[in-house]
Amino acid sequence: MSFQKKVYYIIQAYVPLAFIPFVLRLAVRFRFFLNGQKALLQHNSALKNSALGKDAFILATGPSLKGVDLSFLAGQDCFSVSNFFLHSQVNLLSPKFHFFAPYHEPLILQEYISWMQRADNELPASTAIVLGLQTRSMVEQYGIFKGREIFYLCLEKSPLSNSVVDITSPVLAPQTSPVMVLPVLYYMGYSRVFLLGCDHNILKDYGGVVENFYSPDQDPRKNATSGENWKDGIIKHLDNAKNVFLQYSYYDDLFRKAGRVIKHTSKYGWLDFIEYVPLNKNDIFKAEK
Secondary structure (H helix, E strand, O other), rough: HHHHHHHHHHHHOOOOHHHHHHHHHHHHHHHHHHHOOOOHHHHHHOOOOOOOOOEEEEOOOHHHHHOOOOOHOOOOOOEEEHHHHHHHOHHHHOOEEEOOOOOOOOOHHHHHEEEEEEEHHHHOOOOEEEEEHHHHHHHHOOOOOOOOOEEEEEEOOOOOOOOOOOOOOOOEEOOHHHHHHHHHHHOOOEEEEEEEOOOOOOOOOOOOOOOOOOHHHOOOOOOOOHHHHHHHHHHHHHHHHHHHHHHHHHHHHHHHHHOOOOEEEOOOOOOOOOOOOOOOHHHHHOOOO
């Protein structure tokens, strides 16, 4: 167990519930003060308000994208995550940034490294990479993403503020990779963010293979979507799922308070508290009322 997780569990065990958010932020602030890599985050300041009023499209890997022609998004500001580089139209869509959530078990470390290397070979040359600070040493050791611009995020159990998003400071560690994109897009000033392939209904696959737009044998991480992922049991996975939705709710609230909006496009997805819009050109680009 990482030091970060140990501190989090100690706080949960010994701090009264009402004081946990305050104590957690103090712990995050202290860890950030001691973080020897935090100077790297200043590179992120160049992104601030760089896309005011524009639309952004997060490209994930859910089964709702299976067989869908996304060519109408060519030339739009797209941001991809995880295995989206397996999509047949990735070069046409040319994501501005591609995001990798940090390594975690039960993934096999060497497969995680090979996964990033394959993505480096298959993503468009213009695509920048966004990683957690904890991934930096791995990327540098294996010489991955050379020639690409890299942005790092300090990912923590708690942001420093519930009302300010600053990616030169700690931001919320994502339970699922699309959530990692949201603070970046908020910081950049996007007005509308559309979620594509963000189905978040994997509990329907409990005990079996998780469905994506690609077949399981295409995934460089052999156990990423296999039945092995369920070994922690249903209670743990229910907690994880709840955290996914709470994190989306947190960002949905931030965007709304700023007069901006997040929309999802997965007809059978479970983000039912976020506005749904059908995944087609006419509905996506329809002017807001």
